[in-house]
Amino acid sequence: MRYYEIDQRTTAHILADKAARVGDRPFLHWAGRTFTYRDLDEMTNRYANGFAALGISRGDHVAMMMPNGPEFLWTLWGLGKLGAVAVPLNTAAKGELLRYFLDQSDSTAVCVAGDLLARVAAVLPEVPAVRTVLGLGSDPAQLAALDGVTTHDLADLGQASPEPPQLVEPVRWNDPHLILYTSGTTGPSKGAICPQAQGHAVGHQMASLNSYRQDDVLYTCLPVFHGNAIWYTVYAALWAEASVALYPHFSASRFWSQIRESKATVFNCLGAMANIIWQQPPSERDRDHHVRICMMVPNSRELAQGFLERYGTRVTSVYAMTENCAVTVFSPDDSPEKVPSAGRVRPDMSVQIVDDEGRAVPTGEVGEIRLRPNEPGMTMLEYYKMPEATVGATRDLWFHTGDRGWLDEDGYLFFSDRKKEAIRRRGENISAYEVETIVCKHPAILEAAAVPVASELGEDDLMVYVVLEEGASATYEEIIAFCDERMPYFMVPRYLELIDGLPKTPSEKIEKYKLKTAAADRVGELWDREAAGIVIRK
CATH class of the missing domain: 3.40.50.980 (Rossmann fold)
Known part of the structure; x- marks a missing residue:
């Protein structure tokens, strides 16, 4: 390399x-x-x-x-x-x-x-x-x-000249290259300005730490507008001088045939994708492929062991963010005993676990994950036109992730939960704020609160509590149709409930922890659009 x-x-x-x-x-x-x-x-x-x-x-x-x-x-x-x-x-x-x-x-x-x-x-x-x-x-x-x-x-x-473009000034490694939008939490989605070098930092990490080779074929059916496919597959292949087998989208029924057709040796799984692959019926062709590495996010002991035993494939993982690079890497050389860790802190990154006041907590104790790179060009430049959000995320010379986890004595990171108000569904980060903002544009709706509900496929499904305007009426089906017209398919709620009012603190903040607990306790009783047979078009 x-x-x-x-x-x-x-x-x-x-x-x-x-x-x-x-x-x-x-x-x-x-x-x-x-x-x-x-x-x-x-x-x-x-x-x-x-x-x-x-x-x-x-x-x-x-x-x-x-x-x-x-x-x-x-x-x-x-x-x-x-x-x-x-x-x-x-x-x-x-x-x-x-x-x-x-x-x-x-x-x-x-x-x-x-x-x-x-x-x-x-x-x-x-x-x-x-x-x-x-x-x-x-x-x-x-x-x-x-x-x-x-x-x-x-x-x-594609008909223009194939010669390098003539520029007045050369492009530098720290010039802005991408604006990648991350889901908002208490506000609108933020555009992370990524420099030219950031994707290459990821490519170098993946190719070197996972020992990708020139004869590797990195398969992806994940969307290239997301960081995982573009950075963790395409840039990784570029650095390894390997090749990319690109497919339009994920299909459980065609997944293994595409793997065999492309002679893939590496693929990445996000969110529910690994569970969906695992739930396919066992086949005598389960080991009829060339794959030696599957990068799985999040990692789990059951799937890591299951993929090795059933498919003969080693599972790797990372903890990563759009704003940064691979914060930790679980490589093929790491001990399976460390699963479900998201990997070990490497020399190019510093990671610290802190309490709500920014003080480091003892090894093994859960706190907020914060980080900083030890080399230039590995992280975003700033949030586009959001200076307050930039300062808020990068205080004390550290980037505060809003995620909680813990480090063991060997420097392996274990994800715990989200401190920030983001919902993760089918590999997509969903902003509760943006869901609520769109739902509340319905003329019959006064207030709404979006919360995560554990999905049977892993990660979250989306639940929205709705308070109607006085004297107004709306059916669950009408609300879903309204959302379907105005939201990406993955943001459309699965569960809905009409309630008289949202629980609030004296300062009028919605007590979402109460709503999340109530939804988890009563998930079988909630109105469920999937049970109602409503299909959301992509």
Whole structure:
């Protein structure tokens, strides 16, 4: 594995170096096609030059509403070669949340897949800063019909020059590269500004600590607009000079056939995905594959042992955040006795467990996890246009995660729970604040409180308590339909309950711990949209 110094950790330098050194080696396998490292460098040059011809330049913010596919990487790294800032968005975003992302990020251009164009079109009148829309696979007539913006076919950028773009000033390792949105807790989602070097820090960690090899094939069906797929698979493969087998989405029934088809040797599981794979019926072909490593987040003793015995696959893990890198790593060399640890603190990071007053607690005692990097370029620069949130998260020269856990005597981190008010469902972080804000836009609803309920698949399901306006009425089905029109599918509540009032402190803060306890105690009695047969479309 080639090591890159900090001032070399830019998209342009590393892709050009890979093309020069291992240009013929396969990098990306997608839908029966293979792209080499040389293809990767040339296509991202073409997109960079194509964007430049449209007037997009250093520092411009460009939103990406795109599913998995080669064009996502050409766009992301093409913008990176210009020093422009990519804003990858969850493809499930719509309505108010999508408007917020586009507006808050100050995006002036949007790259959008054809089947998502209608969602973007619906909010464009409320986002006047967007001047350019580039459609991928869009109906030309539908694209041309957008008012007030210049439109282009994103695929046309692939016809631009394959030579490196000519820049007045070179892009540096600490220049902004991405704005990645994290779920809000007591406020709106925050945009973490990630420098050029941050993804490469993750790539280096994963490739070196997990001993990824040049002949490895890293499989992912997770969305590349999320940090796990882009950093922990794509950047990891890039550093290892390995290849990526990219698929559109997770399918339990097709998962192992895709693994075999791609000859994958490594894959990552997030959230319920591992449980869903495990619950597939045992097969005589369970070991008919090449996978030696599965990175599982969160890790569990049952699944780690089960995957090894049933599939012959070692389980690794990490504790990581969008704002940072791999805080701890559980590698293939770590003892299975340390499961369900999220891994050991490594030399490039410092981790401390503290009480509510910021004082370190003894080994083995639960407290808030806080951290700081020991090397530059490993963490976000700041939250975009949220200085108070930045200062609040980085006080005392430490980044405060809002998560609670404990360290053992060997430096292994064990996650306990969330101090912050975030809900984790199917690998997605959900902001209770944003759910409540959208639910309360219903004309019949006065107040709402969103809380997590343990899911049978692991992680959380979402429960919302609803207080109606005096004299108003609404059925559970009406509320779900209202949410379905305005929320990403993963945010739509599973459980609902109408109540007369929310429990509150004397200062009018909602006592969510009471609501969470009540929901957990009565989960079998709650109205459940899944039991009601309501299917939420993606």
